[in-house]
Amino acid sequence: MKSLPIAMQNSRNPFTAEILAIAVFVLCVLCSFSSKAQNDLSLRQATDYLTKNKSALGFTSTDIADIYVKDSYTDAHNGVSHVYVQQRYNGIEIKDAIFGLHLQKGGEVLFVGNTFQKKLDTRLSKGAASISPLEAVQTAAKSLDL
Numbered sequence: 001m002k003s004l005p006i007a008m009q010n011s012r013n014p015f016t017a018e019i020l021a022i023a024v025f026v027l028c029v030l031c032s033f034s035s036k037a038q039n040d041l042s043l044r045q046a047t048d049y050l051t052k053n054k055s056a057l058g059f060t061s062t063d064i065a066d067i068y069v070k071d072s073y074t075d076a077h078n079g080v081s082h083v084y085v086q087q088r089y090n091g092i093e094i095k096d097a098i099f100g101l102h103l104q105k106g107g108e109v110l111f112v113g114n115t116f117q118k119k120l121d122t123r124l125s126k127g128a129a130s131i132s133p134l135e136a137v138q139t140a141a142k143s144l145d146l
Contacts, residue, residue: 042072042083046101049109050085057114062121066091070098079105087116089124 050057050064066088074081080102087097100113117123131139 042069042081043067043085045103045107046083046085046099049101049112050099057116058118059116060119060121062089063087063116063118067099080110089120094120 046067046069047064050059050067054061054064064087067085068088070084070086072081072083083101083103085099085101087094087099094117097116098113099116100111101109102111102113104110129136
């Protein structure tokens with residue numbers, strides 16, 4: 001039977017818990033940097049693709065101005081990277097407006113999935129709300145028979 005390291009043999013060693021806590025903290029910090037770097041790279045790849053292909057895809061600058069990475073990962077078995085970008089307008093997510101960019105190991109585009117909305121600036125109101133918050137709540141309550 002193999003012997004355990006000294007730190008693990010003596011459960012009363014006060015340094016064992018501290019060393020373990022420090023190791024877990026360092027690991028978490030390193031993983032968060034790696035995740036942020038991956039999201040930054042993914043966003044840059046998606047933004048570059050959307051900017052270069054904006055006209056071909058029928059987008060305006062406004063359509064792709066406010067986006068963020070909803071999810072990204074690389075498949076271990078084939079090396080394909082998947083980037084899913086969410087479309088927003090004035091900071092508000094547009095329901096089901098996702099752009100999927102799928103890249104081969106070398107960075108070549110393998111497939112693009114797109115449910116972004118087009119010409120947002122001509123379709124959405126930029127003005128102030130037409131009713132007050134109180135009127136909105138009253139209208140909602142009335143339509144729900146509350």
